[in-house]
Every structure is written in C-alpha cells, then in structure tokens.
Amino acid sequence: SPPPRYTEASLIKVLxxxxxxxxxxxxxxxxxxxxRRYVTKEGKQFVPTEIGFKVTDLLKKYFDGVINVDFTANLENWLDKIADGHATYTKVITDFYKVFSDELNAANVEASKNKKEEAEVSDVVCEKCGAKMIVKLGRYGKYLACPNYPDCKNIKPYSLVNGPEEVSDVHCDKCGTLMVYRMGPYGRYLKCPNCNANKAIVIDTSIVCPKCHEGHMxxxxTKRGRTFYGCSRYPACDMALWNEPVDQFCKVCGSIMVKKVSRDGTETIVCSNPECPTAPKKSTTKGRRATKKTASKDET
Incomplete structure (x- = not known):
C-alpha cells in the first residue's frame, strides 16, 4: 500500500x-x-491537486538545480550566516543567480515551444471568431481560451467540455436569470450567464448570532482567502469568529463555544472568549533565528 498522505503535523516533522x-x-x-491550490484538505490529510502535480513536474524538469531538498536546506544555513554577520547577502544571491539564470533562460525557450506543440484542443467553439478553443491551465485550474489570442481574448470555464454548466436554483438579483456555478480563487461561486453578475455561495451554520440575536452565523x-464566521447582518452587526461556532455556550463566561483543531488534527470544543479561564492559552515558540543574547558583566 502507498505511504499515508501528509497531515500538517507530519509535513512539519519532515521539514x-x-x-x-x-x-x-x-x-x-x-x-x-x-x-495556491497545490493541495486540498480532506479531513486531516493534504491531497495534491492537478495544478500541484503540474507545477511540481515543471519545476523539477526545468529547475532541478534549485528545486531540491539539499539546495533548500543549504540556503537556510546561508540565511542564518547572513543574519549572524558571517556572510553577505550580495555574495549569496549572486551564487544562487548563477545557477538559476541559466535554468530560467533554458526553461523560457523550451517551455514556450512545448506549450504550442502540446496544446489540447477542445470541441467547444469560440462564438466570437469560430475557432475551436484550447485548454489552458491557470492558477485556479483549467479553463478554455481562444487560440487566436491576442486578436481574440475570449475565455470560458473548463466545465463546458463536459457539457452545459451546472445551473443553480438562485436567481440573479439584477436580471432574474438562474445563476450558474463557477470556480474562482476562493472556491465555487455563482455567476449570471446573462449580465455577468457575481454572487457568493452562502454557507449558513443556522446558529443565531450571539451578539445581535437576529442574524445567523x-x-x-477574507481578501487573503482565510475562512472566518460572521453575522449575516453585517455591517449592522460586526460579530466575527475565526473558528467554526457550535450551538453551545460557556458555563463560566457565557460566550459561544467554537471548534478548535490542534496541530495533530484533534478537534475540541473550547470557549471563544480568550480572556475566559477555560480558554486554551497560546504557546510561544522561539525560532532558531532568535537574536543571540550577549553575556552579562557578571557572567564575564
């Protein structure tokens, strides 16, 4: 059987x-x-995506001199030497760029050549110029693009390869058309095929907001893609939690309880109030790059 997939704890251990x-x-x-969607999380485990495999294969193919464990670990040591004043950053960066520059130039030439030769042609026809659209891979997955770019800049979702788009039961607020599902940088969302209006897919926890007692959590x-839980009446109510709330309240302070996942993947129910005596305390971990303390006069 294959080795188990990495979890947060096992990946950190290997690092x-x-x-x-x-x-x-x-x-x-x-x-x-x-x-960047190189992996998705299924339970506690990281599962590599198609983009993750593609990026890894390309980096290993064209940048073998720098994309390897030994180089990365050795570079960490040089960064430590720079921090301690035993090396200069100009020399370290110069030595790195000598290797990287040659690989980058070779990759630019070969990759552009292979890109044209290995283009996957779909059966979807561009309605603007009549050409058959080709499959491209972006940072958020596959999509269809017109081969006549830049004369024609038409793009379409990759889901059209397998047939019509999945239609939701949500009507567009602007024109009333049934919206379709699309994939974006922050996951699935709704898009109107008529007026191109966007709408977020709301995941309701059905838990009443503990602050205003009117909206739901x-x-x-966030703009950076981090998940949090807030009141549906925002901005009228600014209640927000980083952890998923549960329909329970702390017996000590009365605050709402939340799900807390530890580094090893264990899930516990804790109080959301950080000042509550029952709330877990944050542990402080000092990095290996901490500033060295000088010896005191007494020690000297």
Missing part, C-alpha cells in the same frame, strides 16, 4: 528533519500550498 524552514515559516508554508472569506 524539520530535512532542515527546511524555521518554526516561524511553517505556518506560511502550509497556508501557501493551500491558497455564516461562513465568510
């Missing part, structure tokens, strides 16, 4: 063993691979 990253960079690494996303 530590390979000497990649620091405690302060583990969270951004996990956030980046999900935000619904799932929202």
């Amino acid at each position: 530590e063993e390979k000497g990649i990253g620091r405690p302060s960079t583990y969270a951004p690494i996990l956030d980046t691979i999900q935000k 619904i799932q929202r996303r």
Whole structure:
C-alpha cells in the first residue's frame, strides 16, 4: 500500500528533519500550498491537486538545480550566516543567480515551444471568431481560451467540455436569470450567464448570532482567502469568529463555544472568549533565528 498522505503535523516533522524552514515559516508554508491550490484538505490529510502535480513536474524538469531538498536546506544555513554577520547577502544571491539564470533562460525557450506543440484542443467553439478553443491551465485550474489570442481574448470555464454548466436554483438579483456555478480563487461561486453578475455561495451554520440575536452565523472569506464566521447582518452587526461556532455556550463566561483543531488534527470544543479561564492559552515558540543574547558583566 502507498505511504499515508501528509497531515500538517507530519509535513512539519519532515521539514524539520530535512532542515527546511524555521518554526516561524511553517505556518506560511502550509497556508501557501493551500491558497495556491497545490493541495486540498480532506479531513486531516493534504491531497495534491492537478495544478500541484503540474507545477511540481515543471519545476523539477526545468529547475532541478534549485528545486531540491539539499539546495533548500543549504540556503537556510546561508540565511542564518547572513543574519549572524558571517556572510553577505550580495555574495549569496549572486551564487544562487548563477545557477538559476541559466535554468530560467533554458526553461523560457523550451517551455514556450512545448506549450504550442502540446496544446489540447477542445470541441467547444469560440462564438466570437469560430475557432475551436484550447485548454489552458491557470492558477485556479483549467479553463478554455481562444487560440487566436491576442486578436481574440475570449475565455470560458473548463466545465463546458463536459457539457452545459451546472445551473443553480438562485436567481440573479439584477436580471432574474438562474445563476450558474463557477470556480474562482476562493472556491465555487455563482455567476449570471446573462449580465455577468457575481454572487457568493452562502454557507449558513443556522446558529443565531450571539451578539445581535437576529442574524445567523455564516461562513465568510477574507481578501487573503482565510475562512472566518460572521453575522449575516453585517455591517449592522460586526460579530466575527475565526473558528467554526457550535450551538453551545460557556458555563463560566457565557460566550459561544467554537471548534478548535490542534496541530495533530484533534478537534475540541473550547470557549471563544480568550480572556475566559477555560480558554486554551497560546504557546510561544522561539525560532532558531532568535537574536543571540550577549553575556552579562557578571557572567564575564
């Protein structure tokens, strides 16, 4: 059987063993691979996406000199030396760019050639110029584009390859047309095929807002793509929580309870009020790049 898929805890453990990253960079690494849709999370496990496989294959093919564990771990050591004053950043960057520049130039030539030769032609016809649209891969997945670009800049969702788009039961607020499902940078959303109006898919927790007692707590996303839960009456009510709320209240302070997932994937129900005695305390972890303390006069 294949090895188990990575979880947050097991991936961080491997990074530590390979000497990649620091405690302060583990969270951004996990956030980046999900935000760029290289992986999706199914339960506790990370599952690689088609974009993740494609990006990995391209990087390994064209940038083998820098996309490898040894190079990454060694670069971390050089960054430490720069921080300690034992190396200059100009020399480190110059040495890196000597390898990277040659690979980048070779990749630009070969990749552009392969891009034209390996273009996948679909059966979907461009209604603007009549050409058969080709399949392209963007940062949010596959889409259809006209091969006559830049003369024709028409693009369409990849879902049209498998037939008509999935129609929802939600009517457009502007023209009343039934909206269709599309995939965007923050997941699925609704789009009007008639007037191109967009609308977010509201995930309602059915939990009454503990602040105004009128709206419901619904799932929202920040501009950076991070999930949080806020009142449906916003901006009239600014109630917001980072963790998913549950229909329970703390017996000590009366605040609403939320789901808290630990690093190993264990889920617990805790109080949402950080000042409550029952709320979990934040642990502070010092990175390996912490500033060195000088010896005191007494120690000297």
